[in-house]
Amino acid sequence: MIRHGYEGVVLAAPVTIPYQRHSIHGAAWWIGRALAEALRAAGLRPADIDGFCCSSFSLGADTAVGLTQHFGLSPRWLDHIPMGGACGVVALRRAARAVQAGDADIVACVAGDTSTPDSFRQQLQSFSRFATDATWPYGGGGPNASFALLTDAYMRAYGATREDFGRICVAQRQNALAFPHALMKRPLDLAHYLAARPVADPIALFDCVMPCAGAEAFLVMREETARALSLPAAHLRGAIERHHAFPDDPIQLRGGWAMDRDELYAMAATTPAGIDLLQTYDDYPVIVMMQFEDLGFCAKGEAPAFVRAHDLTAAGSFPHNSSGGQLSVGQAGAAGGYLGLVEAIRQLTGQAIGAVVPGARTALVSGFGMINYDRGLCSAAAILAAP
Amino acid sequence: MTAKLPPPAPANPLAVPRAPLLPPTTRSRAALGLASAAAERRFALQVCAACAAVQYPPREVCLACLGHHLPWRDVPREGRVLATTTIRISADPYFRTRTPWRIGTxxxxxxxxxxxxxxxxVAPGASVRMTLRLDKSGQGVMLAMPAEDSANMQDDPQLREMTCDPRGRRVLVTDGRSAAGQAIAAALQAAGAREVFLGVAEPWRPLPGRDRLAGSAVDLDCTDEDSVRRCAASLGGRVEILVNTALHVRPGGISAGTSMATARAEMECAYFxxxxxARHFGPALRARAADGTHPACAWVGLASVYGLAANPAFGGFSAAQAAALSLLQSLRAELRPIRVLRVLTGPVDDEWHQAxxxxxxxxxxxxxxxxxxLRDGLEQVAVGDVAQDFLARFRDNPDTLARELAG
Incomplete structure (x- = not known):
C-alpha cells in the first residue's frame, strides 16, 4: 500500500523557552511554560487545543496523562513519546495523522526537561535496562563513552579525523553566536576545538552537549485552521521513522534513515539537492556525519570529505543546524529532539530569532535517539516547506 | 605491555585514604547470572533453549525467536575488538577516582x-579472550583479556580491581594448628604475600609443624572473644586478606553419637x-578496601559441602557448616568491596575422616x-572431586541430594 501523504498538515507557533544550566523548577514547569508560550503565540486558550503530546525524561512517575490534570487540559487526543532525540519528528508524525483524520483539530507538541546538579548522573544509571546491566557499570561514561566507541569505529572505517568533526562544531558555534538562547556563546575555532580537554577518546569537550533545563513546543493543525488563526505555518511534506534498524551491524556506522530515505524524498517530491536547510540531531558530531550520508547528501563514508568541502554556517553553502544545535545551545533532555524542528519552523516562516538562512524554502529535520545499549535505536526525519 | 607492579610503598600517614566506593551495583535479575558464572571462573551467557541464539545483554525473551527459556550455558570466549575508548571523565564516583579507564566494543x-x-x-582490532569477572560491587562484568598471555599481565590496574592477587599483600591465616592452615600459609607465602600471619591458639600446647611454619605465628583463638579483639587491635590495620581455615570436624549424628560439648565446639568453630x-576485623578490612597500591581485598572462608545439604553421618558438623555458609552469605553483602570467597571442601585427608x-x-x-x-578474584571454589560432585548434585536438585545423603 502506498502511504498517504501529509497534505493539509501544518506546523505553527514555534517556541523555545530559554535554556538554563540548572533549574530549581520541575519538568512540568518547563513544559507548562512552553505550552503557555505556544498558546500565547497562536492567540489560543488552553481549552482551544484538543490534542496534547509530550516528551520528557525528568517527569518522574508522570506522563502526558498526569500533565492534563496538572495543566487543566481535557484533550480528546493524547500521546507521550519517550524517544529522546527522535521525539520531535515522531510527535509530529503522530499529531499530523490525528489532525488529518479529524481525531484532533489542534495538537500541542511539547518537550521539556529540568536539570539539577546530579540529575544527569541519576538519569544515566537508570536510562534503560540494558544500560543499567551492560554499559553504565563499564566506566560510568554515559553517552560520552558510548559515542566515543561509535566515533572510534567510524574513524577507523572511513578515515575521519578530529578536524573533520571539529568543522561541524565550529560552524555550529558560529551560528549560535547570533542565537539569543544559546548557552555556549564563546567563539570557537578549530585550534580550541582540538586543544579541548579529552573526555572519552576520541571525544573531547566540544564534541559533547551540555545537559541543561529548557523546553520547546509547536502546534500541529490543518492548513485552514492556521489560516483562520492568521498563523504563519510550515507544511509537512514527508516523514519517516525507524527503530532498531540494521540489528546485524556489529557496530553502528549507519542509522535507520538509510532504510527509509527514498520514501521520505518521494513523499516530499524532492531530492537532497532540493533541501535548503538541514537540521540534524547533533549529539555527537559523528551522528551528524551519519545523517549527512544516510539522508543522501553524500555517499557512505564521504561525510568527512563533505564537511571539508562545505561551509556549514547559516549563510554558507550547506546551511546546517542554524541555531547552533545542541552542541552550542545545550541539550535540554527531550527538548533536544525538538530543537532542530522548532528552529526549522522559525526559518521557514520568517520568524528566525538568530542567524537567518537566506532563501530557505525547504528544510529537512532529522532525529536520532535512545542509546539503549550500544547504539541509537530511534531514527526519524521530516521534510518541511515554507508556506 | 603491562608494567610490573612495584612492591607496596610505605603508607603516607598524611594522605587521606581512598574511600571504599563501589562501582554501579544495580542489575536486573537476569543479569545476576553473569555474577554466578564469574564467581566460579566460568564464561556463560544465556542460550535460547528453542533456537540456540546466544544472548547479551541478559534478556527475558530471545532476541531471535521470542523464546522465553534462556538457560545459562558456557559459551566460547573468542572475540574481536571493534572499537575502544579511554574514559577520562566519569560521572560515577568509583570510576572517577580510577580514570583513565579503558573499555571497548x-x-x-x-x-x-x-x-x-x-x-x-588489548590493542584496537585485536583478538581477545573474553572473561567474566566480579567487580568491586560483586557484580559480574565482562573483561577482555589478550588472546595470548603477556608478561606481568596480572598487574594490569583494571584487572587488579577485579582480582585479589596475594602478591605484595599481608595475610592472616586463622588456624595455624591445622594442616590446611599451614599448607595455605605456605602457598600464600610462595605466591609472594608480603607477610603471612598464622593464628595459633593456646601457643603453650605442642604444635606439630611449628619448626617449619610459613610466616609468623600470632596468638589467636577464635573461640575467645578477648583473643580475637587483641589480635585485631594489633593486626587489623595490617591485613589485606583474611583466611579463616578453622574446621572442627567430628563424626556423629543429631540424636546420638555426639555430645552437647562437641556440638557446641563445632558451632563455636563454624559460626561464633x-x-x-567479622566483628573485629571486618570494619577495618572494609575501610582499607581502596587504600594504596595493595588495598585490603578478600575474606576467605573454608567450609564443608555438608553445609549445603546435611550428611547424617556428620549431622552436628553439617548443621554447624550450614551456619558457616549462612554467615558467609551475609558477610559477602556487608563487606563489599571486600571479596568473600567461600572454599567448599569435601572430606579432608585427616584423622577425622578415617572412615x-x-x-x-x-x-x-x-x-x-x-x-x-584469589588470583582470579573468585567468590566460590569447590576443591576436589567429592566437593565438585556434591555441588553438581546440589545444583541439579537439592531435594534429591538430601535423599541420596539420607541413604
Whole structure:
C-alpha cells in the first residue's frame, strides 16, 4: 500500500523557552511554560487545543496523562513519546495523522526537561535496562563513552579525523553566536576545538552537549485552521521513522534513515539537492556525519570529505543546524529532539530569532535517539516547506 | 605491555585514604547470572533453549525467536575488538577516582556484541579472550583479556580491581594448628604475600609443624572473644586478606553419637569464631578496601559441602557448616568491596575422616585452590572431586541430594 501523504498538515507557533544550566523548577514547569508560550503565540486558550503530546525524561512517575490534570487540559487526543532525540519528528508524525483524520483539530507538541546538579548522573544509571546491566557499570561514561566507541569505529572505517568533526562544531558555534538562547556563546575555532580537554577518546569537550533545563513546543493543525488563526505555518511534506534498524551491524556506522530515505524524498517530491536547510540531531558530531550520508547528501563514508568541502554556517553553502544545535545551545533532555524542528519552523516562516538562512524554502529535520545499549535505536526525519 | 607492579610503598600517614566506593551495583535479575558464572571462573551467557541464539545483554525473551527459556550455558570466549575508548571523565564516583579507564566494543565469535572492560594489553582490532569477572560491587562484568598471555599481565590496574592477587599483600591465616592452615600459609607465602600471619591458639600446647611454619605465628583463638579483639587491635590495620581455615570436624549424628560439648565446639568453630572475626576485623578490612597500591581485598572462608545439604553421618558438623555458609552469605553483602570467597571442601585427608573412602582433599590441594581463586578474584571454589560432585548434585536438585545423603 502506498502511504498517504501529509497534505493539509501544518506546523505553527514555534517556541523555545530559554535554556538554563540548572533549574530549581520541575519538568512540568518547563513544559507548562512552553505550552503557555505556544498558546500565547497562536492567540489560543488552553481549552482551544484538543490534542496534547509530550516528551520528557525528568517527569518522574508522570506522563502526558498526569500533565492534563496538572495543566487543566481535557484533550480528546493524547500521546507521550519517550524517544529522546527522535521525539520531535515522531510527535509530529503522530499529531499530523490525528489532525488529518479529524481525531484532533489542534495538537500541542511539547518537550521539556529540568536539570539539577546530579540529575544527569541519576538519569544515566537508570536510562534503560540494558544500560543499567551492560554499559553504565563499564566506566560510568554515559553517552560520552558510548559515542566515543561509535566515533572510534567510524574513524577507523572511513578515515575521519578530529578536524573533520571539529568543522561541524565550529560552524555550529558560529551560528549560535547570533542565537539569543544559546548557552555556549564563546567563539570557537578549530585550534580550541582540538586543544579541548579529552573526555572519552576520541571525544573531547566540544564534541559533547551540555545537559541543561529548557523546553520547546509547536502546534500541529490543518492548513485552514492556521489560516483562520492568521498563523504563519510550515507544511509537512514527508516523514519517516525507524527503530532498531540494521540489528546485524556489529557496530553502528549507519542509522535507520538509510532504510527509509527514498520514501521520505518521494513523499516530499524532492531530492537532497532540493533541501535548503538541514537540521540534524547533533549529539555527537559523528551522528551528524551519519545523517549527512544516510539522508543522501553524500555517499557512505564521504561525510568527512563533505564537511571539508562545505561551509556549514547559516549563510554558507550547506546551511546546517542554524541555531547552533545542541552542541552550542545545550541539550535540554527531550527538548533536544525538538530543537532542530522548532528552529526549522522559525526559518521557514520568517520568524528566525538568530542567524537567518537566506532563501530557505525547504528544510529537512532529522532525529536520532535512545542509546539503549550500544547504539541509537530511534531514527526519524521530516521534510518541511515554507508556506 | 603491562608494567610490573612495584612492591607496596610505605603508607603516607598524611594522605587521606581512598574511600571504599563501589562501582554501579544495580542489575536486573537476569543479569545476576553473569555474577554466578564469574564467581566460579566460568564464561556463560544465556542460550535460547528453542533456537540456540546466544544472548547479551541478559534478556527475558530471545532476541531471535521470542523464546522465553534462556538457560545459562558456557559459551566460547573468542572475540574481536571493534572499537575502544579511554574514559577520562566519569560521572560515577568509583570510576572517577580510577580514570583513565579503558573499555571497548567486542564482537564475540558466538554472536553477541559486548561492551567490555579492556585489559591494558588489548590493542584496537585485536583478538581477545573474553572473561567474566566480579567487580568491586560483586557484580559480574565482562573483561577482555589478550588472546595470548603477556608478561606481568596480572598487574594490569583494571584487572587488579577485579582480582585479589596475594602478591605484595599481608595475610592472616586463622588456624595455624591445622594442616590446611599451614599448607595455605605456605602457598600464600610462595605466591609472594608480603607477610603471612598464622593464628595459633593456646601457643603453650605442642604444635606439630611449628619448626617449619610459613610466616609468623600470632596468638589467636577464635573461640575467645578477648583473643580475637587483641589480635585485631594489633593486626587489623595490617591485613589485606583474611583466611579463616578453622574446621572442627567430628563424626556423629543429631540424636546420638555426639555430645552437647562437641556440638557446641563445632558451632563455636563454624559460626561464633567467624562471627567474632567479622566483628573485629571486618570494619577495618572494609575501610582499607581502596587504600594504596595493595588495598585490603578478600575474606576467605573454608567450609564443608555438608553445609549445603546435611550428611547424617556428620549431622552436628553439617548443621554447624550450614551456619558457616549462612554467615558467609551475609558477610559477602556487608563487606563489599571486600571479596568473600567461600572454599567448599569435601572430606579432608585427616584423622577425622578415617572412615571416608578416597578421594579426600589434601591440604596442598586446598592451598592451591585458595591461591588460584584469589588470583582470579573468585567468590566460590569447590576443591576436589567429592566437593565438585556434591555441588553438581546440589545444583541439579537439592531435594534429591538430601535423599541420596539420607541413604
Amino acid at each position: 567486542v564482537r564475540l565469535a558466538c554472536g553477541p556484541v559486548v561492551v567490555a572492560h579492556l585489559h591494558g594489553d 569464631g567467624p562471627l567474632r572475626l 571416608n573412602p578416597p578421594p579426600k582433599v589434601s591440604p596442598a590441594a586446598l592451598a592451591a585452590a585458595v591461591v588460584g581463586a
